[in-house]
Amino acid sequence: MTTISDRLGRMTRQAQAKGRIPAVSAALHRADRPLWTCAVGGTGNDTPLDEETVFRIGSVTKTFTAALVMQCRDDGLLDLDDPVGRHLDLPAHGELTVRRLLSHTAGLQREPHGDVWDSLRAPAVEELLADLARAERVLPTGRRFHYSNLGVALLGELVARRRGGTWAEVLADRVLTPLGLAATATVPGERAATGHLVDAYSDEAHPEPPTDFGAVAPAAQLWSTASDMARWAAFLADPAALDPAGAVLAPATVEEMRWPLTTTDESLWAAGFGLGLILVPQPDRVTHVGHDGAMPGFLAAVYGRRGGAGTAGAMGCAVLGSSGAGVEVLDLAHALLAAAAEHDPAEIEPWRPGPPAPAHLRGMLGRWWGEGFEYVFSWHDGALRARGADDPAGKPPAVFAPLAERPDVFRTISGRESGELLRLTRDEHGVVVRMHWATYRFTRAQETFGGYDFRAGG
Template sequence: MPPTGEATAACERVIRTLQAEERVPAVAAAVVRSDRPGWSFALGDAGAGTPAGPATQFRIGSVTKTFTAVLVLQLRDSGMLDLDDQIDAHLALPAHGQLTIRSILNHTSGLQREPWGNLWDTLDVPDDTRLLEEVAKAEAVLSPRRRWHYSNLGFALLGHLVSAKTGAAWAEVLQDRLLDPLGLSDTTVLPRGDAAQGYLVDAYSDHARPEPHFDLRGAAAAAQLWSTAGDMARWALFLAKPDPAVVARSTLEEMYEPVVVTDPVNWHTGWGLGLQVAPQGSGSDRAVDIGHNGAMPGFLAGVWCRRGVEIGAAVLGSSGTAAGITSAPHKLIAESLRLDPVRVEPWTIGGPAPREYAGILGRWWSEGSEFVFRWTKGHLEARSASAVAAAPPAIFAFEAPDLFRTVSGREAGERLEVFRGPDGAVDYMRWATYRFTRDQQTYA
């Protein structure tokens, strides 16, 4: 089913407004969904009078980190490392080897933001050997796990970790494990000849000065890649709906989980394992977008999906000052879903709950709050009666007679124990040690 004309017109208006109001020389956008054909749009001058189009490459900056993070999780899934390992268990470093892989992925390592030196002032970018040698000069600016502190140096080291574990360069591993399997042929380490020129747009005139394009060399795993809006929207859809031959859904869901917030006052963005987590809306309309923004001289990028919905959006622009580029993907997702809602899948008849556990189903109370337990799609699940629609249920797996384990959602990892009366009927339950009863009860 094609996207509705109303939705495509609304999405196009978002990009036209962005380009005109924030004076972006060239901008490209795309939305892809699993339930209908995608949408794409490009506008502006990509350089030397060349119109921007669907094939125009832009630099995506730190969106590169999402690829590096998935590569690290692939290595973890294959048993080559553990996220709580110290990085020097796998990569020889002259300093900071005690930092865990997990803390680097979620930017809580405390490592300084950039490689040693004044890279962004001098554009003197270290090669692989020099970057690793100069780690000895880098500072631990915070204690590990003290708070969120963004570190390009940390992700550069993760790229070297990938190389050390596979015996191949980060770029080769990226190509073999992600770009080729996912068909992302427009995503490259170096720009093609027709790539967009990046600009600094003057604040008080219509003049735009070209920014230099340069190779990040030893820090490539942090921000090197170039891509098109179409490829990045497909990558965003992959983050929402992974190919199990590339990475397990459970692994990506692990990457989604926010473990730290970026702003201790506003709490507008959280950070998982290499992925940003951005709440959208409020109340019953609450949703969560997953993805990453990127910036390099002359370029900004936003690449996002919506958790629980098979949709991805990307907006890439050739201005380093148009902040609306990074908020535009969220607007595209919202407009696409509002004006062209997800197809409602028909409910189908399923099997009954196992007879011995039919007594679990229905409404229960704990701590004065109401929960609903259901048997659906072959498993037991539970939701708070007050949960917003977008909140995932807790899902349980059978572990032993009258014992379940929470495998995802609320209280993940905790036990659900079933207690029966003399007649064998379910009397009460304990979930994460809290008593669940059929009516409201005090702790007494």
Template sequence: MVHKKLERATRKTQADGRIPAISAALVRADRPGWFIQVGTAGDGKTLAEDTQFRLGSVTKTFTAALILQCRDAGLLELDDPIGKHLSVPAHGEHTIRDLLAHRSGLQREPHGDVWDAQVGPDAAQLLADLAHAERVLPANRRFHYSNLGFALLGHLAAAKRGGTWEEVLTQYLLQPLGLTDITVQPRRSAATGYLVDAYSDHARPEPATDTGGIAPAAQLWGSAANAATWAAFLADPATVDPDGAVLSADTLAEARQPHSISDEATWASGIGLGVMIEPQGGRVLHVGHYGAMYGYLAAAFGRIGPDQPAGLGAAVLGSSGTAGQTMELVHELLKRSATDDPGDIPMWTPAGPVPEEHRPLLGRWWSEGFGFTFSWHDGTLQARGDRAPKNAPPAVFQQVGPDEFRTVSGREAGESLLLVRDTDGTVGAMRWAGYLVTREQDTPLVGP
């Protein structure tokens, strides 16, 4: 039943948006994949599951992943200025992190009328022209989208790996993940992109721009099936790359942390390290990216949050550069899949006894008049505040010393939890992130 709803939503988008061809895909770890194509690929070509469309700025998520791989390999640090690793005539002071998060203040496009000319500069010319580029805003002032910034990041990753951007992209991302339908140059069978006339049903083919040195920001072509798999990887990498061979789950969680807000008035969307973050309510997020090029629109997002199906990703690719419905549909597909076909509920099973040394820590505690419940689950000490939302994750602790724990996730992540013992050796209080935690709601004085 849910697949019929997904199909109907896609067909309605194609008809209402007047999109010559649309390809949509949805993948999740606990169900078979779902794919649909509606329309015509143009020029007598067959529209199929592996038909390529222009991905546009979805490309940026791949470039961001290459940079994060370089960081994890010890080749750079995110807070390094880009000029430390890439020879540039200007703007070398911008940090890699700020470029990833679109907060460097660097101008949006490379120098010159590259989009009017439909021909991008080569890599050498793009770097040389950086001398003519402006910093249009102070660094860290606000979100400011920059294709130029991401082009620089792609050439940085290529330089650190000793190849071209296309070579390192293929070697380090596309081949390991089996994304064979994502390529830098289009196949002959790729769908034709169109400009659909606003006042008639005429569709005019658009030129297939080669972005040249801007490629790391917008060049890729791909199928909806591969783009949906990539989106699932960004959201829940363990389902696509269980060994963490491409990127660790921790690194992608870091990438999904908001670094800037793209609309400071509504806070409706944010930017992490190269990924867009779209809140859906109820602590659910869609993470991925949109793409737009002449004749094409694209969207690839994964869904994460409490009680959401594992490895859920979707992509919608269309061959019209003006149908905004293409970008809206991806969110509808994800939501319908999660709500109309929720994941299976895992069975609870009993566990072994709590380690004897941790039993005295369980139960009710108080800090600043507010209650906390400390418990033992999944082999870890955990804590949940009385006022925490029901679906918020608990604080999770890892023991690092005889009387010391470290908060590894949740509330006060990174902070210490210190046990304070009475004269008889029992734990009479704790200090969490510098705050006293006691068994009674009143706050007694305790020793050091």
């Protein structure tokens, strides 16, 4: 019988062979199973290829810089709508906001001034800042998505200045160490694979030169193992499982980072961008959240999985490859996550009876009508909830939290109309006869906006 490990391993070997990638390392993290790893090929040097081999992860680095920025926000050191010039002395573009730079909607040019990909010499911090006056605003701010390594480099320096250390020091102290990502670093160390470009018309795999990205390190400098990156992907999908105390980020902050702020293509909505994170929608209301990475000789894909009936808690996958042209790496992470959820789904938790709804709410549960549509209000898992009567099964309900000082008023904390109030109106006997949700009237019978009751005929 084929096991899930066999299946995932075969998929990894197929991708390595099809993509002609000298080395591929893959890992899958989930809360309910041991870590799965697979390494195929060779490092291209004298070190063995195994789960401890490190690869350049390129722009996956941006997700770490984004986390550091959000930590600063949560600690009151900045606001996402601050102009970056409030925190850095810049000769130009200081009016661009932190939020715009995080979501790649600032319009700033992609790279620092100069042909860095020809020279493979990245500027030092002071040079990068001084040359900002020579960098273009290639699009109006907020017009559309435009990827910018330069923008993320500015955010990395902002974090360093606000924390009083280098970006690398702050990253190690505030993210890598708390999450146990011991193999992740700004330098390759002794267990690194060699990056290659594989010739399109022969089997030659030519080594790429090593590069240090200098002041642009916050956008692309890191090296890591697939195991470390699968753990990081799991954190992005389910932070409470890996960081229950919120030492790195509160779950609500990671949720904010995952909210899509823009699409990457105006016609094909196949991917979105949040605050430093790429969001890739999958069938059945599943989302993969993370980032891809590319540097000379290396490609990486690091994604966590959210939603879906078979998805386990803390589910994350990383695929790292030592070929700059081995694009199979980028699809494999998504395929491994989907295969694991389908062929080795999370266990189904049995339903168990729970306590009754509070006495003052029992009479208002059931079906209500608003705007001509029917809704069902219920009490589950200790909270008041509401769903459209015709909502598909996988659509999350609206969830309400009571306001302590107003017993018949609730705040919508997730789902439809999140943030809006729900107000209950009772008759002289204490029976809830009307509700207002986001100011729209809800009644037990279907009514027009003018108050015509179809059941009563007037």
